[in-house]
Amino acid sequence: MPIDLVVFDMAGTTVYDGDAVHTCLATAVAHAGVPTTRDQINALMGMPKPFVIASLLSSGRGTPPSDEEVASIYSDFERLMLDHYRHSIHVRETDRASEVFRALHARGIKVALDTGFSRAITNAILDRLGWTIDVVDAGRERRSRPRAAASRHGLARDGADRRRRRGVGRESRRHTGRSAGR
Numbered sequence: 609m610p611i612d613l614v615v616f617d618m619a620g621t622t623v624y625d626g627d628a629v630h631t632c633l634a635t636a637v638a639h640a641g642v643p644t645t646r647d648q649i650n651a652l653m654g655m656p657k658p659f660v661i662a663s664l665l666s667s668g669r670g671t672p673p674s675d676e677e678v679a680s681i682y683s684d685f686e687r688l689m690l691d692h693y694r695h696s697i698h699v700r701e702t703d704r705a706s707e708v709f710r711a712l713h714a715r716g717i718k719v720a721l722d723t724g725f726s727r728a729i730t731n732a733i734l735d736r737l738g739w740t741i742d743v744v745d746a747g748r749e750r751r752s753r754p755r756a757a758a759s760r761h762g763l764a765r766d767g768a769d770r771r772r773r774r775g776v777g778r779e780s781r782r783h784t785g786r787s788a789g790r
Contacts, residue, residue, distance in 0.1 A: 611717055612716075612717060612718060613717065613718040613719075613720065614712055614717055614718070614719055614720075615719075615720045615721070615722050615744055616705075616719070616720070616721055616722070617721070617722055617723065618721050618722070618723040618725065618730070618733065619723070619725070620702075621702065622701060622702055622705040622721065623699070623700075623701060623702065623705075623733055623737070624698070624699070624700050624701070624702050625692065625693065625696070625698060625699050626696060626698025626699070628689060628692045628693065628696070628698075628699075629653070629689070630646065630649050630650070630653075631692075632685055632688035632689045632692060633649055633657070633660065633661075633685055634646075634649060635685075635688055636661070636681050636682075636684040636685035636688055637661060637664050637665065637668075637681060639681070639684055640665065640673075640677065640681050642664060642665055642668035642669060643668070644664050644668070648664060648667065649664070652664070654724075657682055657685060658678050658679070658682050661673075661678050661681045661682055661685070662678050665677070665678070665681075686726060686728065686729065689725075689729050690728060690729060690732050693729060693732040693733050693736055694732050694736060699733070699736055699737075700737075701737050701739075706739075709741065718742070719741055719742075720741065720742040720743065720744050721741050721742070721743045721744070722743070722744045723743060730743055
C-alpha cells in the first residue's frame with residue numbers, strides 16, 4: 609500500500625534551534641527566581657509547558673505557584689521563544705529537510721508538520737525558514753501528548769487515507785502517528 613502523507617515533528621527533527629525550548633524555559637523560570645537544572649527540565653519535556661512551569665516552581669520553592677504566576681511565566685517563555693525563532697543565528701532547518709520534503713512531493717506524497725508549539729511560535733518558524741507546509745495540531749502544549757485524535761482530525765482534513773500515513777520524529781509523536789492510523 610503506498611504512503612500518501614508523511615508527518616514530521618518540528619523541533620529537533622526538521623528544525624534545528626540550538627536547544628531553544630530548554631534555554632527559554634530555564635530562563636523564564638529563572639526570571640521568577642527559581643534556578644533549574646537540565647535534568648529537571650528534561651524529565652518534564654513533552655509535557656504541557658504550564659504544567660512544566662508549575663512543577664519546576666513547586667519543586668524549587670516547596671509550594672505550588674498560583675495559576676496567574678504560571679500564566680505570566682508561560683507568557684515570558686513564549687516571548688523568549690518567539691524572539692529566539694525570529695532572530696537567533698542558531699535557527700535553521702535540519703540537514704536536507706527541504707530536500708526530503710521536495711522528494712516526497714515529487715512522488716505525490718503530502719507533507720505536514722506536527723508540533724506542540726503555539727500557533728505564534730509555529731508561524732515564526734515557518735516564516736523564518738520560508739516553509740509553506742501544513743501543520744497538524746499546532747498549540748497542543750497546553751494539553752497532554754500524544755494526541756492521536758487531533759492528528760486523525762488534521763490528517764482526515766487533508767484527505768490522507770489513515771492506513772497510508774507515516775510519522776517521523778520523537779517517539780511520543782511517532783506513537784501519535786501510529787494511533788492516528790487506527
